[in-house]
Amino acid sequence: MKLTRRKFLGGAAAVAASSMTLFNFNLLTNSPSASAADQPSEAIKTFRNVCPRNCYDTCGMITYVEDGVLKKVEGDPKHGYTNGKLCLKGYSYPRRVYSPDRIKYPMKQSPRGSGNWTRISWDEAMDTIAKKILDLKKRYGSTLPICLDKYSGNFGIVHYGIEGTMSSIGYTTRAVGTPCWPAGIDAQTYDFGTLYSNDPEDMVNAKYIILWGQNAAWTAIHSLPFINEARERGAKLVVIDPILTSTASKADLYIQINPSTDGALALGMARYIIDNNWVDWEYARANSLGFDEWVEYVKKSITLDWASEKTGVPKDIIMEIAREYATAKPASMWVGYGMQRHTNGGQNVRIIDALGVMTGNVGKSGGGVNYGHLETWGFNYNAMVNAPPKGSKGFIGPDGKEGDRAINMNNFAHDVSAQSDPPVKMLWLACRNPGAQDPDTNAIEKMFSSMEFVVTVDSFFNKTVEMSDIVLPATTHFEDWDVMASYWHYWVGINQRAIDPLYECKSDVEIAIELSEKMNALEPGSCTFPTSGTPEEWLAKEFNPGIHQMLGINDYKELIDGPRKAKMPPASWSDGNFRTPSKKIEIHSELAEKNGLPALPIWVDEMKTPEKYPIRFMTPHPQYALHSQFQNLDWMMTTNPEPKVEIHPNLAAKYGITEGTMVKIYNDLGSITVKAHLTRTTSTNVIVAYEAWYKNSNFNVNYTLKAIPSDMGKQATGNDGLAFHDNFVMIEKA
Amino acid sequence: MTFFEDCPPQVLKTHGELLLALSHLFAQGGENLSQTLSPLVKSCSAIAEHYNTSRLLQANQILAQYSETNDGEYLVMCYEFNRLFVGPNAPVAPPYESVYLSSDHLVMGEQTLAVRKFYQRENLQTIGQRHEPDDFISTELEFVAYLLSRIIETQAAKNSAKIQLYKTLYQEFWQQHLGLWLKTFAHTVSQSAKHPLFSALSEILVALSTLNAPLNTKEAPYETYAPQISRRSSSRCCL
């Protein structure tokens, strides 16, 4: 702001001083150099960026900038995992940055949801927000009526400044948890102490690969070359998935499993492995607790017939993959996030973990039960940690400590509405679009309309922005300094500011600074967020000796030469130092038991299909979008102009549905209407539509989705996950 | 070729005032229509009277009517202004040249940089350079108005070399930029305007691009397409 004003005044003064003309300029000003016109175009400059989206691949990018304009993006060849290539979403970035649809200025809607927007200055926006915060604080005696919902829109480390914004105004209500992967995280936490996967580049060493509910072709495509290399070296690829995905289509063996029965398949395999004594007794007994107890359970309770009946997988196939998995050493398993989005999802992951342990594949190069990791995320989170202002009143938790009030991100609509002491009155949304992504969209709409005040920071006019009072324009990652780590590969890259922020867009930290200045002006001491520092300085503060050492650098600036891979062994847990309370793999987990879960990885029944709604509606990740990002861009809208629901021809025939028929998908919660695509890539009781936000469309797969929790997630992420794929519906011709 | 011989300074001044009034209107946004409408009405009347065009007079009557409206109506017009030009929704008619003329219909396109170079020829740059696209409608209008003012000054000073220079600049800029997209832009506005004010505004933009023809040696070719138009048309042949 200051900079602009100075520039403006400077410009005006220059014009006034010049005897050139008496013309009064408003938008133009004298250029600094008299011979500006003769200057040749600047040479093309390149910058390093990292795609900050919620994606396994977290690609290194090279950005080409000419005359301050982003011309194109390419993959960073120095990035050993993404290897100089981007996905179709990555290549579409210039369309995102320069889309005329971008949100350009702070805007105010009155009343909320009316579509009546006025442009306001940052000053007015901050003034309104700050006054609202102070007003709520005064009325309720604390800032707890203010609720933050931030998640995965941008996983850059500096973006944790959003949490910092809230911390700095006092104790607030926070949406806690993660909708994506918590059940699996907890499963691995109970078993190994945390989630920690092998280096994906290490998959080349596998002799056998099982992708369990994992569609790498759409969600982690940069892993495919490593899988392909393993296959070229002789490895067999097995894909287990209810949907015949693009990845599954390439497999040597594809198993169309009954949804939510992955644990039963793993138990059947375990039984056959025990029966044939292919167990790595030495590894399992030396490294784990409760292994024999579990073996007894398998022997006593599991039969191949049962497993076959449960999973819909023929016995001989269970035997085949059990034998191959147990005897091909090393064998790698990759557990996808889709398969744990069930009411028994975490438990199924625990059973698969046990399968890895019993065959001695854990801790081995070319092996592992790979789910994800957070080993490279040890930054300072400097922007996040701010002490609350003096005298802040917080929420007294069950442990007696005063702090933020946590509510469940995965039942956000319900939990926000359920708060009464004090009630939630204001929402702050950043990197998050609950209007499109949360379960039970009708409930979300209702909850939003009960708020006094909603602030959203975003780049495009999505459903959440539609339901806001004030929207603040967010920068893209090309307009920010940041650093990004991956939850899959071991690389860390720096993200340079390649272009100046467009229009009046600001990064989350810059917004926090503005807010802090305003709040302290209105009420000194009411906000602790520091008000100085350039974006690059804020980035620099994220680094520490641990990170330096891990990446083999002395200074963050070295990352400008190229991303670095963490110095870690290729196989997770190869040192045998597990992070459970017992320091061993806990096949018998007391922690799980304490949390009301089975101590052992035993079978837990899947959710029963309700009679009234016999069809399972699965809504996995799309190819052209990342949640509600990307699909709205013109290239995507041309290539994939409208959503479709995939229906098996046999199921379609029952309801008189043919290719292209509009189908109404409904249950007690709500309904959506979408065009049918008949395909045998799905099964006869499962329909599939891919979640996404299409431009100028109200399509949203979450209208029929109940906020049913998955079995795990509380331990490590604060809240249980969401059983996204236990979504049952009825269909009819629309 | 008949530019400055045929156009007395007074006419040029009237044109310049209209350009500036429009520039202010778009720059100040929907929130300030109560200040920017009246000057537009005034300059528009002058033009309409000079050329005696009934369509422009009619459009200006609507403008005049709404320039004296109440606060409630101003608010409605402000919302419509933002829906059309600003956002936060995907604006119907983004007021940037490259959205209409570049092949990829994005901002900061080749036209943006070409326009920047034009400004540089006069040692000018936009105040929001690198943040706001240089081909924002208000900036282009201001630049054209500036060129007209230079022509008036140099005419007064009888500096024929300079007159020729500014005349050329003006014509080039009009033919290569503003004149190429103003009609398409106006058309896009009129197609989806839900308030009479903006239909009238669109009419004035069309008139402006037509009326500037006498100031030019020839009218610029309007063979360009709005994004909506080209996005709709298919690239497939009959086969």
Added chain:
Amino acid sequence: MSKQLGFLHNSEKCVGCRGCEIACKNEYQIEATPQWRKVFQLHEDDFSLPTRMFFSMACNHCAHPECLRVCPVKAYTKREDGIVIHDPNRCIGCRLCTMACPYDRPQINPAKKKVEKCNLCYQRIDQGEKPACVTACIPGALELVEINDSLDQKTGILKTLPGLPSPKITSPSIRFIGPKQGKQIRRD
């Protein structure tokens, strides 16, 4: 003609990610509608088992390019290395080439009223680089190759795939490694 450059598409590796399609757009910043390169999904029913199989196709730089033959303005030229280049400066938008190409790869750009197509990134090739699509292909399914007899004699090299026009029309400079199906355990 001393040689003929072309594409080798490995349908066993291609997962239909469309990275090639968009990398091409990114390289040339082509607007939304024209698709110089396009990924096609093969018919599910063309295989014994349902499947998601793909091929990616741009201009095939045919040995007997129909576009070049019918073009009245000589906008098309075939280089020594077999690349068929379309020069938009010569093009007058008669669209004959769009009618003549069985692959629909020259396409009219409605805004420019001229035809556009893939020129096999000849500027990149002249600098020793690979075409943008090949560079971008993550699973390594797309390669730049020399089309000749020794390639055609290799086992597993196909001249066409189900759903494609007969290669006899134009002798396209594209070869395929056919999709292979694994075993499927299905519930229908």
Added chain:
Amino acid sequence: MGDWEWPLILFTVLGQIAIGIILMLWWLARNRNLNIQLFKRGVHVSGGLLLIALLASLFHLGHPEAAYRALAHLGSSWLSREILFFLLTFLAWIYLFRLSRQQTSSHTLGSGASIITTAETAAGGQPTSNLSLGLGITSLLGLLGIASSAMIYVLPRVPAWNNGGPVLFFLLTTGLLGALCTLVLGGNLLQTAQKKLLLQVSLGCTIFSLILSVIYGSMLSASMEGAASLNYHLSSPLFWVRALVSWLAPLLLLVIILKSPDLGKKNLILTVTLLVGLGEILGRALFYLSATGIQITALF
């Protein structure tokens, strides 16, 4: 078919009428029987039509201003050759036009002088060979132009076109509409024998066109794309309208006219001409609409 084919329909049909008229004049002139009034009328009308046709053809180009470049690829592009022949035809026509002007200047023939007279008398001593030669060359160049037009559509990609069909159909249109239009233009300037001849040509062309269409249609089903074209025709109401107005009705009417002692009323001939003209335009539209090219049939 998109909007852009309309210029082509206009160009081909009008061009073919123009050349058809000249062809008929040439034929009539061969035994020095051409009425000079008819010659002039014919030359003027055909020239007008040719000019409209050529102008219309520009509008199917994205860049009409650069149409001149279309001559660049005579080596293999039938479009280049078409343009060349049509331009040459137009040049030849200018020669005809000059001839017609010269006659006006030397011999003023009043309308009352519409006595049947030989070209030689009319030409006032000018060698009729000039006139005949001019008409001959123009016809020949025009026919080459029409054949080139047709060859443009002989594309291996489009089985329905990739045969002798386009050339034969375009030439038949030339004969049929050329004869009928000459009849209309000629009116009383034509001798009965000439009238009869032109009517017979029309009838012959119609019968030939009908037979050819049946053979052609049966050939089409050989390929998938051809069959699609055929199906398109048979299921399109336009096609049946065309069958009625350009085959059945003309057949019937032409036979009636030929059988009538005075070779029919003027109005009847005009009716047939208009019907056939409409039929040919419909036929040309169908020609573009029904063309199904060999293409990628994979999903998406």
